[in-house]
Structure formats: C-alpha cells, structure tokens
Amino acid sequence: MxxxxxxxxxxxxxxxxxxxxxxxxxxxxxxxxxxxxxxxxxxxxxxxxxxxxxxxxxxxxxxxxxxxxxxxxxxxxxxxxxxxxxxxLSRMTAIGEPDQESGSIAVDAGVVLAALHDALEPHGLMFPMHLGAEGSARIGGLIGTNAGGSQAFRYGMMQDLVLGLEVVMPDGAVWDGLRAVQKDNAGYQLRKLFCGSEGTLGIVARAILRLYPTPKQQASALLVMSDFAAAVSFGAFLRGEAGEFLTGLEFFSDVGLALALKHLPDLAYQLESRGDVYLLVELASGSTRVPLDDILASALEWGMEQRLVVDGALANSSAQRARFWRLREEQPEGQRLEGEQLKHDISVPPGAIARFIEAGAKICDNILPGVRINPFGHLGDGNIHYNLSPPEGRSDFNGKAGEFAEALAALATEMGGSFAAEHGLGRAKIAMADRNRAPIERDLMAQLKRAFDPQGTMNPGVLVRVRQ
Amino acid sequence: MxxxxxxxxxxxxxxxxxxxxxxxxxxxxxxxxxxxxxxxxxxxxxxxxxxxxxxxxxxxxxxxxxxxxxxxxxxxxxxxxxxxxxxxLSRMTAIGEPDQESGSIAVDAGVVLAALHDALEPHGLMFPMHLGAEGSARIGGLIGTNAGGSQAFRYGMMQDLVLGLEVVMPDGAVWDGLRAVQKDNAGYQLRKLFCGSEGTLGIVARAILRLYPTPKQQASALLVMSDFAAAVSFGAFLRGEAGEFLTGLEFFSDVGLALALKHLPDLAYQLESRGDVYLLVELASGSTRVPLDDILASALEWGMEQRLVVDGALANSSAQRARFWRLREEQPEGQRLEGEQLKHDISVPPGAIARFIEAGAKICDNILPGVRINPFGHLGDGNIHYNLSPPEGRSDFNGKAGEFAEALAALATEMGGSFAAEHGLGRAKIAMADRNRAPIERDLMAQLKRAFDPQGTMNPGVLVRVRQ
Structure with missing residues (x-):
C-alpha cells in the first residue's frame, strides 16, 4: 500500500x-x-x-x-x-460576480469574510454578517459553525443566509446543492443541516449566499443604561418603534469597559457618566428619506423619560461611530490582557437577559467570591458572552473553571436557552452537551452522524461522540 | 394481540x-x-x-x-x-401567552395560522407568515412543509421562524427541543431539519415561534408593469431604496386577471390601463415618522420615468388596499372556476423570473399550442406559481400534464431553481425529484429517513422512497 x-x-x-x-x-x-x-x-x-x-x-x-x-x-x-x-480551505478563495437582481453570490468556502465584504462594497451590496474574527474566519468555517455575530437578530445566522451549497461528503463524493433560491422544498433541507454540523458530515467547498443592498445612511448611539432590565426594556421598545432599521443592539458592562480602558490606552470613553451597562444602538436605512437621526433621538428621549437611559450620545461622524464600536469590540481584548479568563457563550430569550445576569452573578459569587463578571454581547438575540476574570488580587480561578461552566450551562438551559449559542460544541463542549441535553437529542445527533459518515472519519470527536 | x-x-x-x-x-x-x-x-x-x-x-x-x-x-x-x-392535529390548539420582550410564543401544532394572527393582534405582535390557506393550515403542517408565502423574502420561511420544537419521534419517544432562542449551536440543527420533513421523521407537537411587532403604518400600490423584465428591475430597485419596508412584492399576469374578473363578478379592477403583468407592492413600518406614502410614490415616479411602470395607483384606504390584494388572492380561484388546470410550484433566482417566463412560454406552447399560461407569485424570492389552463375552446390538456411538469421542472433546475418551491414533494413529486436531483442528494435523504425512522412507519411514501 x-x-x-x-x-x-x-x-x-x-x-x-x-x-x-x-x-x-x-x-x-x-x-x-x-x-x-x-x-x-x-x-x-x-x-x-x-x-x-x-x-x-x-x-x-x-x-x-x-x-x-x-x-x-x-x-x-x-x-x-x-x-x-x-x-x-485557504487556497479556495474565488469570489463570483454578485447577481444584483437576485441578491446572491457564489463563493469558494475559503473566502475570508472581510474579503467578501470588500469585494461587495463597489457593487452596493453587503453580506450581513459581522463578527470579531471576520478578518480571519472563512465562509466554509462560518457555515460549519453556523456563525451568528452582531446582526443575526436582524438578518439571521449563517443558516438563514445560505441559499445553496456544494459539499464533499465523507467518502469523497460531491453533493452539488448549488441552487440560488430561498424557496426550495424539494425534500429535507440538507443545506440547513450542514450549517452548524462543524465539518462532521462533510466539507463545504462552495456556497451561494444571500446578499442585501448596502444601507444609504446609518445612525448610532452609545447609551448608559440604568441596569440590565432597562437595557432589555429599551431593546423591546426599539424593536417596536424602529425594528426595521435596527442593525446593532450590542451591550457591555462597566467591568468590561474598565478592563478595556485600563489595557488599551488609546481607547477613549467620552460620555459624562458611567453606569453598570452600556448599549450600542445602530440603525440603518436604504432610504435617504427616513429621518434616522430623529428617530434615534426620539427613542433616546423616551428612554430618558422612562429612566431607562441615564446618559447617551449620538454619533455625529463616522469617526465617532467607529469609536463607539471600538468600545464594544475591544471587550475581549481588554479582558485577555487582564490575564487568565473564562469564556461562556450563552443565549437566553432576550427578555430573560437581566434575570440571567442577576442569577448568574449570585451563582458565580458563590463559586468564587469576588470573581469579576464581564458579560457583553447581542441584546437582540439574547446572546451573552459571559466572561470571567479572577477576583482582584488573584491570577487564577482556584480550579473552579468546570464548576462555573456547568453552573452557567444549567442556568441557561433552565431558562430556555443555550450554553453553546454561536460558537458551537467543537471538542470543548461535547461533555457539556451530553449533560445538558436529553439523551434522545444526543442520540438523534449520533444517528445523523452515522448515517452520513458511517466510518466516522470526518472530523471525529467533534460535536458528538459516536460508538462505531 | x-x-x-x-x-x-x-x-x-x-x-x-x-x-x-x-x-x-x-x-x-x-x-x-x-x-x-x-x-x-x-x-x-x-x-x-x-x-x-x-x-x-x-x-x-x-x-x-x-x-x-x-x-x-x-x-x-x-x-x-x-x-x-x-x-x-385538530385538537391540539392551545396558544400560549406571547413573550413581548423576547418576541416569541409557544403554540400547539394544531393551531390554525389565522387563529394565531387573531390571538396576537391585541398584543401588537405578529407572526409574519401569510398564505392563501391560512384559514385552514395548522402550524404543525406549516412546519412540516416549511411553508413560505408572500412575506418569506422579508421574514423567512417557516424554518427561519421556528425557535424550538417538540416532536414525537417514529417510535413514540418525545424530543423536547422547546428552547426559545435564535442562537443555539449545540449540535446539529434538528429544529431546522424537521422543517420541511413532511411528517416523515416525526410529528411536530408544539413549537416556539418568532414574533415581530405589528407595523404602525402601511402603503400599498397596484402597478401595471411594461413586462416581466420591468417587474424584475423594479423589484430590485425597491429592495435597494425601500428594502427594509418591503413586506409584499406580488405579481400576477393579465391572463390570471382576466380569468378572475370573468369568474368573480364582484371583483373590481380600477386602473385605467391593462398590461401583461401587474405588481402589488406593499411597504410597512413600525415607525410613524417614516414618510411611507412618499417613499412609495417616489419609487413609482422613478419606475414611470424608466418606463418600467405603465400605470399605477396607491391605495388611499384600507378598503382599497383590500381590493388590490383580492385581485392577487383570487388568482387561484379564478383559474379553478375556468375548469381543468395544471399547477406548478416553481422558484428561480429572482433576477431570472423574466427569462423563466419567456422560456417557459415557448416550451409550453410547443407542447400544446395555445395553452394559457397564468404565472403569479412572489417576486421577492422568485417563487412562481406557474399555472396552466387549456387553450381556448379546449377543456383538457390532451394528456400532456406530465410533459408540462417535467419540462418546467427541468427548466427551473437548469436555471438554479426548484420545481418544489414551497409546497414540498408529498406523494406527487417524488418521481420528479428522483429525476431532477442527483442520485447522491436523494440517497442522502433516504439515509436520513432510515436513521430517524428505521422501520419506515412514519408517513411512508412521502418525500423519499426508501427500500427497507
């Protein structure tokens, strides 16, 4: 041989x-x-x-x-x-011509997300997915992990943006599902099944993705909220009053802001007051006739009258908008520079965010008194990146990492949410899934895996453990 | 026994x-x-x-x-x-309390779609799915067939609106996947897989669905377009200029209009001119500060300048809006009353609609000269209900039904679309799927079916044929 x-x-x-x-x-x-x-x-x-x-x-x-x-x-x-x-996938990076009238594009699976954004810009089109890793993450990986990011509540996750797929199956056969239509009910939705399958059922080679027109105007505001409950209420209000414009509804905490400001000296916070929680709101419109700034300003006014919003500023330039966004985007980096950390990728129903934050804080403080909790994420879909730093003066978690992870997973599960919101299971969370999900659910996944990959050679040990 | x-x-x-x-x-x-x-x-x-x-x-x-x-x-x-x-499912009709802040609701699978619409109305919330059968269709069936309808291009199909599911599996075990979050990447997306599985993998018993705030204003227009290419171009323009407001972009032809007017005497067409194709445009907004009528009027003006729009009227009352919609909604009824008919549920990339219409007409006229073609449907997602009536003076299709179906399926397939856009395969289209889709795709579906229903007792003979 x-x-x-x-x-x-x-x-x-x-x-x-x-x-x-x-x-x-x-x-x-x-x-x-x-x-x-x-x-x-x-x-x-x-x-x-x-x-x-x-x-x-x-x-x-x-x-x-x-x-x-x-x-x-x-x-x-x-x-x-x-x-x-x-x-x-690093050598499969071809980007097709966008189909303007259909709002779609064919791309190789190795295309880097930011490269796709750049390629679309001159066409007045956008692929509405934004996340921290967009400078490195490739389309095939984003499909494999069913990526979400900050605009998922508005435009959907990867599974909502994939129209067609070409996949190399575990035996080397190629499934050509490169159709370019949203409505294709000719059997099981294989294209959706591959989204989030983490490379365990096959390898995505090409994809046809859904595109949207680039908005013609944006309005952004950075807000200090009185507490998490206020952030949730204000988010619900915004969905009602300006839902079709909402493209960003990001939150972060003062713990995270303090860490970012401490470790990134060029970072600037320019509002007068500080608070427990901050909201970055972004509206966008394809129409130039929408008074977007006015709509956002009115919403802020309402929020202040209701004592939900403590302080806030509208971005008056794209530079200021970028400064607002950097405060949110540098949350992971600020915490990383502080030293050891624990990351938890939680989702709960958006209306339950404040309850999760409150209950989570009690649980964590019981496990390790003084542990610093830094939740940030996507208010619109309830996705909380619930990260921990050791208590002041400590450099580690006293061996409690597993205990935190399990307790927070159980809390999210109990609240109708997920302990693996947008990062997937990979190798890290298989045991957690086995504990927090019913045996029938894990068995169904094992059956699926066996059906598509009977020899178990495709990314074995990821997502679900299968006895061969 | x-x-x-x-x-x-x-x-x-x-x-x-x-x-x-x-x-x-x-x-x-x-x-x-x-x-x-x-x-x-x-x-x-x-x-x-x-x-x-x-x-x-x-x-x-x-x-x-x-x-x-x-x-x-x-x-x-x-x-x-x-x-x-x-x-x-007819006795499982409970509707839960909507979760306002999260935008979701738990319902039994037997809830009729129109009953859900009615139940949500007083809460200022909506479930954004509308289709002809909404007075009878039940949530479980809509999930099983992955229903689409007229707002799918904006809000998604059933698979995009389902957050959680409870499913009775073929052996009678219950999978409780009743989570209420969009972001749940803890393994394969079983909730999406059941959407469109046509009851062959299990029976949906309950669901948690995504809700949206009811818009506060609407603007509607009925337009006479110069031809299908003009309708496609104008649709693309609207997506760019008013994409976030677009909730309806329905088209129908003069063949269909004539049939509807002939058979439904209380139907009224009130524009001055007629044309080959009509567009029903609907915008909606959650904000009262958006000049929605102006935006629609400007778009019409642009369309007339570009000679895409021949004639048109904005609805100036909800009664007039209802009259516009009835012209579209009575398309199937008008044709049914004309006598024998053939229905084809096609989708192509939206930009290819005009090419499909043109090529389809040639094909059909070759098969049976004079056959009357009545395409109507959803411009935003390229879903064409491509229906036929016999040539004037004939009452049947001369035994050509299968020939029409196969030729149109092949054309849709060739253009990157689907011959089963939103109605599924059921029993009627299995052979068509076997002919128009690659063996590997049909085999993957058979493997899926075997994995979930090894004894083949769950809705056998639907969606895919499986040798036991």
Missing part, C-alpha cells in the same frame, strides 16, 4: 501539501488548547482536489479535519488523533 | 378516535387526488396522547400519517396504504 502522505502530495502538488514544520501554523487552535501534530495539511485548490483528498483519506482510514480560518473557540478545527489530515 | 383500533380508542377516548364515516372528512387531500380509507383518525389532545398513539402504531406496524389542516397540494397528509392511522 502506498504511503498516504505520498498519495496526497501526488494529488495536491507541492503547494497543496504541507507537512513537518510547514504544517505547524495549522496545528493548534485559536486559544491554544487543542491540536496534535497532523500527518499533514492538505490545501486543495478546487472541489475536485478536495474530493480526491477526502477519498484518499477515507481509503487509508485517516481522520479528516476541515479547517477554515482556524478561529474556532471550541477546538473544532484541529486534530485530536495522530495521523489526521487537516483539509485547509 | 389486541385489535389496534381498540387499543387506540382506549388511549384517545371516543372524541379522540374517529373511524368509518366519521373519518371520511380526513380521508382525501385538498385537490382530491390522493387518500385511501384509513384505519381511523387519531385526534390526540396532548403530546402524551400523541406519543402513545405513535408508539401503539409502531408496535402494531401501522403506517402513521400526520395531518394538519389538510391543505397540502402534493398529497402529503393522507394515506396511501390500507390500515394507516391519520394523526390529526
């Missing part, structure tokens, strides 16, 4: 097959928690090459690990077994 | 089990094309009863056929084998 590495190099050519030191940059995950040395990294330049690689791996019984931009926070895109082959 | 009918009556009580003549109203499908006499009709009043019924049927080896409002146009909700048990 041929050495599989030799066979793969043959398929891919020297630029397409990396091993030894060349493979090293692909080995570890974003948070440096997972990743064994792979047999090598396959970098196919086409669907046909990708299919040949997968087929060869299947024949040799090698695990296949799809990798997009390698920004997974759950270890879903690196190897956990020896001799795995990482299939990197 | 107990007689299964006796066992089922025992589970359900006399109100919950109908047989003989009492079962007759449930036997045939909407178009009266499908439906054998069932063993009986089970009408469970709760998830537990539904689960007990399904379990008993499984044990007795009886086919289970879920039925919502029985409005399927593809024969998906009636029996095709002797001794099947129809499980009707």
């Amino acid at each position: 041929t050495d599989p590495a030799v066979a793969l190099r043959e398929i891919l050519g020297p630029k397409g097959w990396l091993s030894g030191d060349d493979a090293e940059p692909f080995q570890r995950d974003w948070l440096d928690r997972y990743g064994l040395q792979p047999l090598g990294v396959a970098r196919p330049a086409s669907t046909a090459e990708m299919a040949a690689v997968v087929k060869a791996c299947r024949q040799a019984g090698l695990a296949v690990v799809p990798q997009g931009g390698n920004t997974s926070l759950c270890g879903g895109a690196v190897a956990a077994q020896p001799n795995a082959v990482i299939v990197s | 107990t007689d299964p009918a006796v066992a089922l009556r025992e589970i359900l009580g006399p109100k919950g089990w109908l047989s003989g003549d009492d079962a007759e109203p449930f036997q045939r499908d909407w178009l009266d094309r499908y439906g054998l006499q069932p063993l009986g009709v089970a009408r469970p009043a709760s998830t537990a009863e539904m689960a007990a019924v399904v379990k008993a049927c499984r044990q007795a080896g009886l086919a289970v056929v879920p039925q919502g409002g029985n409005t399927s146009l593809c024969g998906g909700a009636v029996a095709a084998q002797p001794n099947a048990v129809i499980v009707s």
Whole structure:
C-alpha cells in the first residue's frame, strides 16, 4: 500500500501539501488548547482536489479535519488523533460576480469574510454578517459553525443566509446543492443541516449566499443604561418603534469597559457618566428619506423619560461611530490582557437577559467570591458572552473553571436557552452537551452522524461522540 | 394481540378516535387526488396522547400519517396504504401567552395560522407568515412543509421562524427541543431539519415561534408593469431604496386577471390601463415618522420615468388596499372556476423570473399550442406559481400534464431553481425529484429517513422512497 502522505502530495502538488514544520501554523487552535501534530495539511485548490483528498483519506482510514480560518473557540478545527489530515480551505478563495437582481453570490468556502465584504462594497451590496474574527474566519468555517455575530437578530445566522451549497461528503463524493433560491422544498433541507454540523458530515467547498443592498445612511448611539432590565426594556421598545432599521443592539458592562480602558490606552470613553451597562444602538436605512437621526433621538428621549437611559450620545461622524464600536469590540481584548479568563457563550430569550445576569452573578459569587463578571454581547438575540476574570488580587480561578461552566450551562438551559449559542460544541463542549441535553437529542445527533459518515472519519470527536 | 383500533380508542377516548364515516372528512387531500380509507383518525389532545398513539402504531406496524389542516397540494397528509392511522392535529390548539420582550410564543401544532394572527393582534405582535390557506393550515403542517408565502423574502420561511420544537419521534419517544432562542449551536440543527420533513421523521407537537411587532403604518400600490423584465428591475430597485419596508412584492399576469374578473363578478379592477403583468407592492413600518406614502410614490415616479411602470395607483384606504390584494388572492380561484388546470410550484433566482417566463412560454406552447399560461407569485424570492389552463375552446390538456411538469421542472433546475418551491414533494413529486436531483442528494435523504425512522412507519411514501 502506498504511503498516504505520498498519495496526497501526488494529488495536491507541492503547494497543496504541507507537512513537518510547514504544517505547524495549522496545528493548534485559536486559544491554544487543542491540536496534535497532523500527518499533514492538505490545501486543495478546487472541489475536485478536495474530493480526491477526502477519498484518499477515507481509503487509508485517516481522520479528516476541515479547517477554515482556524478561529474556532471550541477546538473544532484541529486534530485530536495522530495521523489526521487537516483539509485547509485557504487556497479556495474565488469570489463570483454578485447577481444584483437576485441578491446572491457564489463563493469558494475559503473566502475570508472581510474579503467578501470588500469585494461587495463597489457593487452596493453587503453580506450581513459581522463578527470579531471576520478578518480571519472563512465562509466554509462560518457555515460549519453556523456563525451568528452582531446582526443575526436582524438578518439571521449563517443558516438563514445560505441559499445553496456544494459539499464533499465523507467518502469523497460531491453533493452539488448549488441552487440560488430561498424557496426550495424539494425534500429535507440538507443545506440547513450542514450549517452548524462543524465539518462532521462533510466539507463545504462552495456556497451561494444571500446578499442585501448596502444601507444609504446609518445612525448610532452609545447609551448608559440604568441596569440590565432597562437595557432589555429599551431593546423591546426599539424593536417596536424602529425594528426595521435596527442593525446593532450590542451591550457591555462597566467591568468590561474598565478592563478595556485600563489595557488599551488609546481607547477613549467620552460620555459624562458611567453606569453598570452600556448599549450600542445602530440603525440603518436604504432610504435617504427616513429621518434616522430623529428617530434615534426620539427613542433616546423616551428612554430618558422612562429612566431607562441615564446618559447617551449620538454619533455625529463616522469617526465617532467607529469609536463607539471600538468600545464594544475591544471587550475581549481588554479582558485577555487582564490575564487568565473564562469564556461562556450563552443565549437566553432576550427578555430573560437581566434575570440571567442577576442569577448568574449570585451563582458565580458563590463559586468564587469576588470573581469579576464581564458579560457583553447581542441584546437582540439574547446572546451573552459571559466572561470571567479572577477576583482582584488573584491570577487564577482556584480550579473552579468546570464548576462555573456547568453552573452557567444549567442556568441557561433552565431558562430556555443555550450554553453553546454561536460558537458551537467543537471538542470543548461535547461533555457539556451530553449533560445538558436529553439523551434522545444526543442520540438523534449520533444517528445523523452515522448515517452520513458511517466510518466516522470526518472530523471525529467533534460535536458528538459516536460508538462505531 | 389486541385489535389496534381498540387499543387506540382506549388511549384517545371516543372524541379522540374517529373511524368509518366519521373519518371520511380526513380521508382525501385538498385537490382530491390522493387518500385511501384509513384505519381511523387519531385526534390526540396532548403530546402524551400523541406519543402513545405513535408508539401503539409502531408496535402494531401501522403506517402513521400526520395531518394538519389538510391543505397540502402534493398529497402529503393522507394515506396511501390500507390500515394507516391519520394523526390529526385538530385538537391540539392551545396558544400560549406571547413573550413581548423576547418576541416569541409557544403554540400547539394544531393551531390554525389565522387563529394565531387573531390571538396576537391585541398584543401588537405578529407572526409574519401569510398564505392563501391560512384559514385552514395548522402550524404543525406549516412546519412540516416549511411553508413560505408572500412575506418569506422579508421574514423567512417557516424554518427561519421556528425557535424550538417538540416532536414525537417514529417510535413514540418525545424530543423536547422547546428552547426559545435564535442562537443555539449545540449540535446539529434538528429544529431546522424537521422543517420541511413532511411528517416523515416525526410529528411536530408544539413549537416556539418568532414574533415581530405589528407595523404602525402601511402603503400599498397596484402597478401595471411594461413586462416581466420591468417587474424584475423594479423589484430590485425597491429592495435597494425601500428594502427594509418591503413586506409584499406580488405579481400576477393579465391572463390570471382576466380569468378572475370573468369568474368573480364582484371583483373590481380600477386602473385605467391593462398590461401583461401587474405588481402589488406593499411597504410597512413600525415607525410613524417614516414618510411611507412618499417613499412609495417616489419609487413609482422613478419606475414611470424608466418606463418600467405603465400605470399605477396607491391605495388611499384600507378598503382599497383590500381590493388590490383580492385581485392577487383570487388568482387561484379564478383559474379553478375556468375548469381543468395544471399547477406548478416553481422558484428561480429572482433576477431570472423574466427569462423563466419567456422560456417557459415557448416550451409550453410547443407542447400544446395555445395553452394559457397564468404565472403569479412572489417576486421577492422568485417563487412562481406557474399555472396552466387549456387553450381556448379546449377543456383538457390532451394528456400532456406530465410533459408540462417535467419540462418546467427541468427548466427551473437548469436555471438554479426548484420545481418544489414551497409546497414540498408529498406523494406527487417524488418521481420528479428522483429525476431532477442527483442520485447522491436523494440517497442522502433516504439515509436520513432510515436513521430517524428505521422501520419506515412514519408517513411512508412521502418525500423519499426508501427500500427497507
């Protein structure tokens, strides 16, 4: 039998097959928690090459690990077994011409999200997905993890934005589902099923995505809210009064603001007062005839009258808007620079955010008194990035990481929410899913996995554990 | 062994089990094309009863056929084998209290869509799905068929509006996925998979649905367009200029208008000119500060300058708005009253609608010269209800029904679209799917079916044929 590495190099050519030191940059995950040395990294330049690689791996019984931009926070895109082959999307980066009248575009799975944004800009079109990793994350990975981000409450998650897919199946066969229509009820919604399947059912090679016209005007405001309950009420009010314009409804806490200001000296906070919680509101419109600033100003006025809004400012320039957004966007970085941290990717029904914050604080303070809680995220869909830093004066969590994670997962579950809102399960959260979800749900997922990948070679050990 | 009918009556009580003549109203499908006499009709009043019924049927080896409002146009909700048990959702009609701050509601699967609309009205909330059958169609059936309707391009199809589900599995086990969050990436998106599975993987018992605030104002216009290409261009313009307000973008043809006016004497067409194609445009806003009428009037003006719009009128009252909508809504009825007809549920990329109409006309006229083509539907998502009436003076299609269906399906497929846009496959379109979709796609669906329903008792013969 041929050495599989030799066979793969043959398929891919020297630029397409990396091993030894060349493979090293692909080995570890974003948070440096997972990743064994792979047999090598396959970098196919086409669907046909990708299919040949997968087929060869299947024949040799090698695990296949799809990798997009390698920004997974759950270890879903690196190897956990020896001799795995990482299939990197990094050489499949073609962006098609957008179809203006249909509002869609065909792209290779290796396209970086920010590159897609840039490519669409001159056409007056946008792909409405924005998230912290957009400079690295690739479309295939975003589909595989069913990415959400800050505009998901308005435009949907990846599953809502995918019209068609081309997927290399675990045996190397290619499913061509590259249709360009929203309405296609000819059987099970395979295109949706692959969204969020974390590369365990196949590898997305190409996609047709839904596009929207770029808005012609925006209005942004940074608000100090009296508390989380006020933020929730104000969010509901905005949905009622300006719902069709809402493109951003981000919140962060004073804990996070303080950390960001402490560690990022060029960051500026320019409102007069501080509070427990801040809201970044953004409206956008495709019509120039909408008095967007007035609508936002009126909403603020109402919020102040109701004593929900303590202080606030409308952005009067795109520079000021960028400064507002940076306060929100630097939340993860400020906390990272503070030292050790624990991240939890929670969602609860939006109306329950304040209750979650209150109950979560009690739970966390019981586990480790003084632990600093830094929740930030997306008010519109109830997605809370519930991050912790050790108590002042401590540098660690006294071995309580697992206890925090489980208690918060149980609380989110109890409130009708999720402990894996938008980052997926990867390798990190399989046991948590097994504990927090009913056996029938996990069994259904195992059955699905077995149906699509009976030999279990496609990203094994991610999302669901399957006995072969 | 107990007689299964006796066992089922025992589970359900006399109100919950109908047989003989009492079962007759449930036997045939909407178009009266499908439906054998069932063993009986089970009408469970709760998830537990539904689960007990399904379990008993499984044990007795009886086919289970879920039925919502029985409005399927593809024969998906009636029996095709002797001794099947129809499980009707008609007694599970509870509507929960809407969660205002989260924008969601829990409902039983038997709730009629129009009843949900009515229940939400006093809360200032809406469930944004509208379709012809809303007075009969039930939520469970709408989920099972992944319904679309006239607002799908704006708010999504059923799969985009379902947050959580409770499903009775083919063995009678209950999957409780009643979570109330948009962002839940804890594994495969089972909730999305059940949308459009046509009752072949389980029966939806309850659902948590996404709600939106009711708009505070609307503006509607009926337009005569110069041709289909003009309608497509004008639709694209509206998406750019007023995209966030667009809640309706319906088209119909002069063939359909003539039939409706001929057969429905109380119908009134009040514009001065007629044309080949008409567009019904509707804008809505949650803000009272948006000059919605002005925005629509300006768009019309632009359309007239560009010679896309030939004539048009803005609705100046809700009565006039209703009259405009009736012209569109009576399209199916007008055609039905004309006599024999053929229905095709097509979607193509919205920008390709005019090309489809043109190419479709040539194809149809070749098959049966003079055949009358009556396309109407949803411009925003490219969904064309492409209906045919026999040539003037004929009362039938000369045995060409299959030829029309196959030729139009092939054309839609070739253009990147679907031959089963929003009505599903049911029993009617399985062979068509087998011909127009790649074997790998049909095989994946069969594998899915086998994984969830290994004994093949759940709505057998619908969506995909599986060799047991």
